[in-house]
Amino acid sequence: MHFDSLRQTMIDTQIRTWDVLDPEVLQVLQLVKREQFVPAQLQELAFADFEIPLGHGERMWTPKMEARVLQELEIRPQDQILEVGTGSGYFTALLASMGKIVHSVDDRADFIHAAEGRLQMQGVTNVHLHVGDAAGGWTVSGPFDVIVLTGSLPQLPKAFLEQLNPGGRLLAILGESPLCKVRRYRRGADGSLGSKDLFETDIPALRHPASKKFQF
Template sequence: MDFDTLRRTMIDTQIRTWEVLDPRVLGTVAHVKREFFVPTAYRHLAFADFNLPLEHGEIMWTPKMEARVLQELDLREHDRVLEIGTGSGYLTALMARLAGMVHSIEDRAEFSRMAEGRLRAQGVHNAHLHIGDGANGWAAHAPYDAICITGSLPALPDTFKAQLAVGGRLIAILGTGPAMRVRRISHSQPGIFESVELFETEIPPLRHPPLPARFVF
């Protein structure tokens, strides 16, 4: 298959039409080879406009959602990024190309190992993968300039805000199906957070959501 042609078509017909126009994001999507992160059985659908299945009921986001979230994170070359849910490693690779360092947390060891191999094969060396439960964030390398939570949560635990640096951006998918909202939270000043709802979607939940008492609505 001519993956390069399919990739260009994906960018023009899916990603640009979803208000993703940042040239840095478009260049990153054009550079990182999505087909290498897709399960072999679905490689011919690597650029299709739907969520691709991974094992254990997990998914890869649609290409347009990946690109839109990448644009909303507004990553810079020295940013320290936290990703909750490594999955296939593709979004990790996108973020690593724009940021200084990505710490990606995955509670399924097999996912983390496979993603590690894909990332190294594609020359990504500024992503550190950790196996563990990131449902309350990952304090070890906080604060982070950007946080991306790839599974949905009923509400956002306050620990994530505590781990977000001043000036930082956080993307979370909040709510329960079928209508979930993707929210961008900015830590604009010390102790002051601003949020905006971006779009609706439906994404599988994190496997180990925090206890309700830890939620902040």
């Protein structure tokens, strides 16, 4: 299959049309081989506007969702990043291509094992993979400049905001299927916290959501 041609078509017809125009984001989408992160039997769907199933009822984000979130995070080369929900490892690779270090957590050991192999094949060396439950927060490796939750939660646990550095950005998908909203938080240099709702979507929930007494 002509993957490079399909990749360019994806960028032109899905990514750019969803107002993803940051040249650094577009370059990363060209460089990271999405077809290497999908299940082998579904490789022909790697560039389709489709949530590719990964097993265990989990699925990849669509390409336009990945690109839009990457743009909204405004990642800088010095950023320390936390990703909750490793999945296939593709979005992990995108984050790693733009930031300094990525800590990615998934509670499914088989996902972590598969992602490790795919990242190694792509020569990605600035990722630390962790098997664990981070739905209520992850304090092992923080604080962080960027935090992204790839599954939805009814509300955001305070623990995540407590791990966000001044100037940091956090993106969470809040609500319950079929209607969730993507919200970006930003911590000011003075420690103040602001948020903005970006768009609506429908994303499966993170497993083991935190108790309501920890929600923000």
